[in-house]
Amino acid sequence: xxxxxxxxxxxxxxxxxxxxxxxxxxxxLNGYLLHIINLSLIYVILATxxxxxxxxxxxxxLGHMGFAGVGAYVSGSLTTLILxxxxxxxxxxxxxxxxxxxxxxxxxxVGFLIGFPSLRLKGDYLAxxxxxxxxxxxxxxxxxxxxxxxxxxxxxxxxxxFTVILVAAFLTVVIIRNLIESSxxxxxxxxxxxxxAAELVCVNTTRYKVMASxxxxxxxxxxxxxxxxxxxxAHPTQFGFIKSVEVLIMIYAGGVGSLTGSILAAFGLTFLxxxxxxxxxxxxxxxxLPIGGEWRMVVYALLLIFIMLFRNEGLMGxxxxxxxxNVEVD
Amino acid sequence: xxxxxxxxxxTHFFGGLRAVYxxxxxxxxxxxxxxxxxxxxxxxxxxxxxxxxxxPTEGAINFQGENIKGMKSFxxxxxxxxxxxxxxxxxxxxxxxxxxxxxxxxxxxxSLFASILRLPSxxxxxxxxxxxxxxxxxxxxxxxxxxxxxKNLPYGELRRLEIARAxxxxxxxxxxxxxxxxxxxxxxxxxxxxxxxxxxxFKVTVFLIEHHMQVIMGICEWIKVIDFGETIAEGLPDxxxxxxxxxxxxxxxxxx
Numbered sequence: 327x328x329x330x331x332x333x334x335x336x337x338x339x340x341x342x343x344x345x346x347x348x349x350x351x352x353x354x355l356n357g358y359l360l361h362i363i364n365l366s367l368i369y370v371i372l373a374t375x376x377x378x379x380x381x382x383x384x385x386x387x388l389g390h391m392g393f394a395g396v397g398a399y400v401s402g403s404l405t406t407l408i409l410x411x412x413x414x415x416x417x418x419x420x421x422x423x424x425x426x427x428x429x430x431x432x433x434x435x436v437g438f439l440i441g442f443p444s445l446r447l448k449g450d451y452l453a454x455x456x457x458x459x460x461x462x463x464x465x466x467x468x469x470x471x472x473x474x475x476x477x478x479x480x481x482x483x484x485x486x487x488f489t490v491i492l493v494a495a496f497l498t499v500v501i502i503r504n505l506i507e508s509s510x511x512x513x514x515x516x517x518x519x520x521x522x523a524a525e526l527v528c529v530n531t532t533r534y535k536v537m538a539s540x541x542x543x544x545x546x547x548x549x550x551x552x553x554x555x556x557x558x559x560a561h562p563t564q565f566g567f568i569k570s571v572e573v574l575i576m577i578y579a580g581g582v583g584s585l586t587g588s589i590l591a592a593f594g595l596t597f598l599x600x601x602x603x604x605x606x607x608x609x610x611x612x613x614x615l616p617i618g619g620e621w622r623m624v625v626y627a628l629l630l631i632f633i634m635l636f637r638n639e640g641l642m643g644x645x646x647x648x649x650x651x652n653v654e655v656d
Numbered sequence: 657x658x659x660x661x662x663x664x665x666x667t668h669f670f671g672g673l674r675a676v677y678x679x680x681x682x683x684x685x686x687x688x689x690x691x692x693x694x695x696x697x698x699x700x701x702x703x704x705x706x707x708x709x710x711x712p713t714e715g716a717i718n719f720q721g722e723n724i725k726g727m728k729s730f731x732x733x734x735x736x737x738x739x740x741x742x743x744x745x746x747x748x749x750x751x752x753x754x755x756x757x758x759x760x761x762x763x764x765x766x767s768l769f770a771s772i773l774r775l776p777s778x779x780x781x782x783x784x785x786x787x788x789x790x791x792x793x794x795x796x797x798x799x800x801x802x803x804x805x806x807k808n809l810p811y812g813e814l815r816r817l818e819i820a821r822a823x824x825x826x827x828x829x830x831x832x833x834x835x836x837x838x839x840x841x842x843x844x845x846x847x848x849x850x851x852x853x854x855x856x857x858f859k860v861t862v863f864l865i866e867h868h869m870q871v872i873m874g875i876c877e878w879i880k881v882i883d884f885g886e887t888i889a890e891g892l893p894d895x896x897x898x899x900x901x902x903x904x905x906x907x908x909x910x911x912x
Contacts, residue, residue: 391876450774455812489878503774504771504772504773504774505768505771505772508766508768508771508772508778508782509760509761509764509771509781509782509785510768510771511771512750512754512757512761513758513761514760514854515747515750515754515758516747516758519746519747519748519749519750520746520747521744522709522729522745523746523747524726524740524747524758525730526707526709526730526732526733526739526745527728527738527758527759527821527822527824528730528733528734528759528761528762528763528824528825529730529758529761530730531730537768549695553903583749605873624856644749644861652774
């Protein structure tokens, strides 16, 4: 058997699943840590899908969490308000998964619509449009009473578990990777590299920009739905500008254009942010200094500044790990 | 026989600036034609008008009897006109072979669905694209650079890579914008042989802009000279070389 032809990424993910499950069953891993792992995996979906738009196609988007919000509210409304699913009923799993996909599809449609006006814009201008769009989505949720208005959509059943989220993250990475390594993905890369030259080697740049935006929004919608069913809440503030910037930071810290980088940064920064909370509290207890958990954001921001100063291409640059890369391509 | 490319009364203004004025040109199939003129005379603008980067103010551009004026660039390339750029536009962060593979994009037929699921049809198509890309790199003496990140290649090789990329779109007409710029004499010799080879092996008509008189006089069968967007001379290389208006445009008026 040819070792090179093994599906390395699948094997890595299965091993990860087994390790986490075993550690959790033997209570080495507590519920809190498992929650952080789940959050990290959701951020993997958000970061890799934003990387498709920003890193691969080179279109600077600042409203990614807006799409996640669409997914969260659509799937949350479906499971909570319309279908009134209950976690105790095992038959609810399928409608839940369909609701998540519905959230992704609606988000993709919104991404498709947003794609068009953004086509004539580049760089900073595109960033402002996507920023505005994200804020519009947030404001809309804030003002619809049926989904809780500023209180948020409460009482969403906790359907998201480690297995569901891991499978979703795995599929997201595989689909985006396969896309990048195809002729369609190369067309997207060429837009990032030089849009005029792309057009002059016969790439329909308009079509591929809209496609990247649609795909990115779809996965963001899926991530939003999973998040809402994990923390049992969909709240307007979760999907604001600051949250979009968090995902943006992940792709820059990991390396723009590298899926490996996005995955590592999603885990690294989620754990770092939580770890700092605990670390600073421990430091305050030990030294008696008047510092609270809120200082973690200062340290977090400083770390990011250092990453950018000393490694401005991010953790991975544009390289891809051999685990993620597809074997047949080379 | 109808010419491959026929340009009639092409005129273009940038605001109040007249960049190209009443440009007429016919290029028969299988020929190598040259366009020369001093800096800023509108040569590259003409290429940009042909390839749809600018929409001409006036005039008609017929390619194989079809009016391509006002078409989007990628459709014009699809019709069979490829080009290179004066100041290289390589996909710098991608490998040399990917630069070529991207240019094979429009001939690939695998759907998104087939690509994501990696169906057998997708795989065999990818293999074919890779093989063709390697063949082109080989022709350009770049096969040992296939996996190299393009921006790390030396200048002369980048020029050849850009020509290979243009050829990968399977054009009938290739527009070369100063292909010999920045090349040393040996590279210029190789380039001239290469251009003749491209014409013969790929059955591609060549239209080139060049400052290198050696290239222009050596391989072009017909030369058009423009200055300030207007044609000042046209004809066989030997005739153009001695045309007083051409000498004046390049060197200035003879003192009296």
